Amino acid sequence: MSGKITFTLNGTLVSASAKPTTPLLFALRNTLDHKGTRLGCGEGHCGACTVVLDGFPVTSCNLPLSAVEGKNIATVEGILDAGHPLIAALLTHQAGQCGYCLPGILTRAATMIDAGDTVDTIRDGLDANLCRCGAQGRILAAITDVVAQRDTQ
Amino acid sequence: MSAPFIPPPLIAFPLIRDWVSFASDGEVHLLSGRVELGQGITTALIQIAADELDVDMGAICLTQGHTEISPAEGPTVGSLSVTFGGQSIRLATSAARIVMLRHAADLLQATPDDLSVQDGDILKDGQETGMSYASLSQSVNLAVAALEYATPKLSDERRVAGKAAPRVDLAARLGAGYLLHDMMVEGMWHGRVIQPPSLTAIATDVPDLRDGAVLVRDGQFLSVVAQDEYIALSEANRLANVITWKDIPVSNTHPIEGLDGPIVESETLYDAENLDAGSTEVSITLTKPVLSHASIGPSCAVAQWDGDALTVWAHSQNVFALKASLARVLNHPVEKITVIFAPGAGCYGHNSSDDVALDAALMARGAGRPVRALWQRQDEFLHAPFNPAMRTAMTARLDEDGKIVSFDADVISPPHSTRPAGMDEPNLRAQQFLFDPMPMGPGNDAPQPMGGADRNAVPGYEIAAVRVVRNRPAVVPYRTSAMRGLGAFTNVIALESLMESCAEAAGMDAIEYRLAHLTDPRAISVIEALRDMVEPRDMADGVGYGFGYARYKNSAGYLGCIARVIVEDEVRVSDVWCVADVGEAINPNGTINQLEGGIVQAISWALKEEVRFAGGQNLTESWDDYPILKFSEVPEMHTRLIGPQDEMPLGAGEISSGPAGAAVVNAVRNALGVVPDRLPLSRHALVTLLS
Numbered sequence: 001m002s003g004k005i006t007f008t009l010n011g012t013l014v015s016a017s018a019k020p021t022t023p024l025l026f027a028l029r030n031t032l033d034h035k036g037t038r039l040g041c042g043e044g045h046c047g048a049c050t051v052v053l054d055g056f057p058v059t060s061c062n063l064p065l066s067a068v069e070g071k072n073i074a075t076v077e078g079i080l081d082a083g084h085p086l087i088a089a090l091l092t093h094q095a096g097q098c099g100y101c102l103p104g105i106l107t108r109a110a111t112m113i114d115a116g117d118t119v120d121t122i123r124d125g126l127d128a129n130l131c132r133c134g135a136q137g138r139i140l141a142a143i144t145d146v147v148a149q150r151d152t153q
Numbered sequence: 154m155s156a157p158f159i160p161p162p163l164i165a166f167p168l169i170r171d172w173v174s175f176a177s178d179g180e181v182h183l184l185s186g187r188v189e190l191g192q193g194i195t196t197a198l199i200q201i202a203a204d205e206l207d208v209d210m211g212a213i214c215l216t217q218g219h220t221e222i223s224p225a226e227g228p229t230v231g232s233l234s235v236t237f238g239g240q241s242i243r244l245a246t247s248a249a250r251i252v253m254l255r256h257a258a259d260l261l262q263a264t265p266d267d268l269s270v271q272d273g274d275i276l277k278d279g280q281e282t283g284m285s286y287a288s289l290s291q292s293v294n295l296a297v298a299a300l301e302y303a304t305p306k307l308s309d310e311r312r313v314a315g316k317a318a319p320r321v322d323l324a325a326r327l328g329a330g331y332l333l334h335d336m337m338v339e340g341m342w343h344g345r346v347i348q349p350p351s352l353t354a355i356a357t358d359v360p361d362l363r364d365g366a367v368l369v370r371d372g373q374f375l376s377v378v379a380q381d382e383y384i385a386l387s388e389a390n391r392l393a394n395v396i397t398w399k400d401i402p403v404s405n406t407h408p409i410e411g412l413d414g415p416i417v418e419s420e421t422l423y424d425a426e427n428l429d430a431g432s433t434e435v436s437i438t439l440t441k442p443v444l445s446h447a448s449i450g451p452s453c454a455v456a457q458w459d460g461d462a463l464t465v466w467a468h469s470q471n472v473f474a475l476k477a478s479l480a481r482v483l484n485h486p487v488e489k490i491t492v493i494f495a496p497g498a499g500c501y502g503h504n505s506s507d508d509v510a511l512d513a514a515l516m517a518r519g520a521g522r523p524v525r526a527l528w529q530r531q532d533e534f535l536h537a538p539f540n541p542a543m544r545t546a547m548t549a550r551l552d553e554d555g556k557i558v559s560f561d562a563d564v565i566s567p568p569h570s571t572r573p574a575g576m577d578e579p580n581l582r583a584q585q586f587l588f589d590p591m592p593m594g595p596g597n598d599a600p601q602p603m604g605g606a607d608r609n610a611v612p613g614y615e616i617a618a619v620r621v622v623r624n625r626p627a628v629v630p631y632r633t634s635a636m637r638g639l640g641a642f643t644n645v646i647a648l649e650s651l652m653e654s655c656a657e658a659a660g661m662d663a664i665e666y667r668l669a670h671l672t673d674p675r676a677i678s679v680i681e682a683l684r685d686m687v688e689p690r691d692m693a694d695g696v697g698y699g700f701g702y703a704r705y706k707n708s709a710g711y712l713g714c715i716a717r718v719i720v721e722d723e724v725r726v727s728d729v730w731c732v733a734d735v736g737e738a739i740n741p742n743g744t745i746n747q748l749e750g751g752i753v754q755a756i757s758w759a760l761k762e763e764v765r766f767a768g769g770q771n772l773t774e775s776w777d778d779y780p781i782l783k784f785s786e787v788p789e790m791h792t793r794l795i796g797p798q799d800e801m802p803l804g805a806g807e808i809s810s811g812p813a814g815a816a817v818v819n820a821v822r823n824a825l826g827v828v829p830d831r832l833p834l835s836r837h838a839l840v841t842l843l844s
Binding site: 018019021022023026029030034035036038039040042043046048076077080087090091094096097098099100101103106123124126127129130131133134135136137138139 | 190191192193319320322323324326327328329330331332334335364381382383384386387447448449450451496497498499500501527529530742743746747749750751752753754775776777781782783784785787788789790
């Protein structure tokens with residue numbers, strides 16, 4: 001049994017047909033061709049699949065598609081298209097190795113930066129995102145730069 | 154001056170065209186068997202080639218790990234990619250430039266010395282000639298031996314290698330489309346494997362699948378393939394829950410107990426007389442549990458059969474061995490199989506990437522269509538090969554001046570290497586479960602000086618009499634693997650713990666004590682530079698400082714670390730200072746990224762990580778069971794490279810794990826006044842240690 005779920009994806013109204021229990025992640029990747037959001041653990045533990053639901057970062061691997069009917073979803077594609085300053089900062093600091101975790105980290109951190117969070121609260125927030133290559137220090141340095149830019153404006 | 158170093162891959166693939174060719178549109182095609190595991194090798198190889206060829210990095214297109222195109226260099230392991238692969242490319246591209254200039258000189262009736270290259274254009278006395286690599290690409294003969302022509306630039310002539318370069322692949326990794334995980338093939342379906350709980354388990358009562366999903370079964374290899382990925386996943390998980398497995402003997406032996414049990418093989422790798430010389434004896438024992446590779450992305454592969462031709466895309470460390478291994482297990486002609494590397498999630502050693510490639514090939518064959526196979530998180534934690542449990546005991550004997558005069562090490566560990574090795578030992582997990590099952594090979598460790606379990610058990614310090622014995626336990630209730638540094642992590646911690654104890658016994662400063670046992674000026678420079686970085690030290694309550702040093706494999710980069718820890722309920726590492734000499738660093742920024750990544754990973758191993766077993770049964774299924782270091786727990790990092798840029802690149806990717814682990818363990822010892830003998834240094838371990 002599958003139903004049609006309609007929601008706003010990076011500002012555009014979209015529909016996806018799937019079993020309502022299908023996690024949002026699979027609809028994004030396979031139905032809506034938004035593969036920037038990555039499947040890590042499938043249990044909401046690692047943060048690789050982080051998206052933004054009505055302004056709040058959430059994991060999409062354990063969020064049923066049916067729960068986003070009528071909601072606003074932003075993904076890393078939206079953040080990349082908007083040219084968020086954290087993108088350039090991550091590249092300046094060469095903040096990554098394999099990068100599997102980076103779309104989720106970029107999504108959460110950019111959202112928290114835009115919401116006015118401090119570096120300390122962002123660092124604690126990023127405990128929801130695992131990085132195995134050990135690039136956390138560089139990622140935090142990039143975030144620190146962007147928060148400083150934000151706070152001087 | 155010693156004879157120039159000739160990298161082994163260039164002996165096996167001697168022609169210039171084995172490594173580089175030129176297109177008429179100006180693109181330079183560079184070939185490498187080394188693969189991008191997230192370590193930045195793509196960027197470093199392109200830097201090397203850009204320098205020798207005098208072209209822009211952007212003009213170079215690198216094909217890596219393609220069984221039909223790339224030089225079959227073997228595995229991307231051992232911090233050898235720049236040392237072997239990079240030097241091969243340096244010599245081959247240097248030769249290419251010289252052969253191109255000679256060819257141009259013939260056509261221009263000039264002498265090669267009057268010619269130069271700028272961005273791929275050939276200049277005469279600094280003026281354009283109308284000739285370029287592109288225009289000569291069809292007429293030049295690159296089927297000539299690279300070593301006949303190669304004259305690589307001296308270090309002060311290089312303008313790209315040796316300078317920080319942004320990773321060519323990092324921006325693409327921020328979004329969709331770069332990773333194998335995002336790959337789509339026409340008509341491709343999705344597959345998930347159902348892992349048998351043991352080698353002898355037999356599935357019974359396998360129900361019919363729903364929602365159009367297809368069961369692909371061969372013996373006890375069970376998988377679900379479906380057009381919709383979530384249906385493949387949910388049907389696989391439903392099946393896993395309802396299948397009854399018969400005949401599942403589970404070993405009662407915990408991996409650590411296995412180290413105390415019978416030993417099947419005891420090899421003396423180094424031996425000496427006078428092992429009882431000296432008046433004071435100092436001993437240490439360190440036990441390390443089973444560790445998981447724990448990459449964030451589960452392993453993925455795509456397989457496609459076109460008639461009897463099989464193409465597999467895999468993020469394997471060794472596509473060449475994988476190809477031969479697949480041929481053996483599938484009983485299929487090797488010349489009908491192509492394996493193409495595509496980047497996956499971070500790889501720190503022999504993980505499940507080869508296993509999933511066989512799964513994908515079996516699923517695609519059974520389903521009659523291309524299949525993308527993906528392991529699940531719990532597959533990784535339960536069924537991927539592990540870094541094995543180890544115990545290292547070391548004893549040093551000191552003379553009356555406190556100098557170590559004899560040393561012996563006893564390493565108890567299963568072999569770390571069980572990689573797919575082609576026809577003789579394919580070693581792909583699913584081969585054990587097929588209708589015609591094949592047992593896995595016993596595994597092995599490379600001989601010294603590389604070593605496996607015994608890697609870096611031979612001290613890099615000057616000691617007259619050294620004995621090292623490697624003991625292989627009989628009972629190993631899990632599959633082992635080579636993970637970043639192999640035995641070096643445990644052995645360097647044990648050795649640096651021992652050095653700390655010896656310094657205490659000798660009444661000497663711990664760093665001075667090490668310097669007194671070293672004569673290699675590069676080792677001494679690293680330690681002295683590190684010592685100077687960290688003064689003065691604050692000695693608040695609960696704060697400890699620890700030092701660790703090693704030259705990885707006693708032949709790669711030199712590296713020292715000092716860690717500052719704060720011990721409260723748990724251990725927190727606040728700062729790590731690191732100095733390394735890796736010889737020439739092609740991309741210093743990338744080198745530091747690798748060193749610091751290795752440090753963070755080593756802290757995580759040392760403080761938090763253990764695959765939990767009940768008897769021989771693995772209970773670790775999720776990140777909840779296997780926490781790793783989080784953002785709020787990473788230290789401030791202070792890293793310096795001091796290596797001479799005109800010396801050989803020594804390799805960097807694995808060199809920091811041992812010294813970083815040792816620095817943390819010695820810092821905890823410094824804070825608590827007791828010697829840790831068991832990892833990880835979790836809250837529970839601290840309580841045990843102090844009681």
